[in-house]
């Protein structure tokens with residue numbers, strides 16, 4: 373808001389509803405709605421990068437859907453924030469084919485005239501078909517609901533462990549996009565070392581920035597598999613307790 377007040381040459385505000393690579397920072401519930409309102413007041417485009425948070429990852433079809441769980445087309449919902457531009461990738465094709473997309477309504481999209489923006493493989497028909505099939509799977513297999521339910525279970529189990537832990541400070545996230553914050557300095561190698569130990573125990577995870585470990589498992593996983601993962605994570609963390 374301060375930046376937009378001080379500078380009227382700002383065209384757009386680009387935001388990840390939950391920062392992924394930076395460490396799964398989950399903003400307060402009204403952050404997205406308020407940001408959009410501020411953008412609107414200053415005639416600035418509200419642009420959501422949902423490459424990591426989109427397509428059921430956070431327990432709704434998009435993170436900008438908030439707590440709405442309809443998985444459909446419900447712009448009427450109070451919780452839903454409709455970005456001026458929506459950026460999707462990665463999971464858009466179920467990870468099976470390279471597909472990304474930038475969505476916007478005509479007033480924004482038609483600013484680019486035919487021939488002004490080229491892309492060698494843009495509009496690839498096979499990629500389009502793969503993406504549509506992947507979106508059907510997300511819907512048919514209720515993957516948003518699965519992410520929501522399993523995510524709650526994951527954070528509940530991890531929170532129980534963290535109560536008595538000296539190595540983990542907190543678990544945070546939404547749906548199946550979660551992270552734990554390791555109790556060590558940001559430049560320590562502890563998170564990396566834990567990830568290496570996790571690998572030996574059969575689970576792949578990667579530190580994001582510094583002392584944070586992100587967990588973003590496949591959305592098709594079931595409860596039994598999630599509990600197996602929790603057991604591996606806890607077993608591994610125990611070896612690092614002081």
Ligand SMILES: *Cc1c(COP(=O)(O)O)cnc(C)c1O
Nearest residue numbers: 388392421422423424461462472
């Ligand atoms: C992967 C990623 C990108 C880059 O997407 P490309 O398809 O590789 O250009 C941008 N934003 C976020 C949040 C990402 O995770």
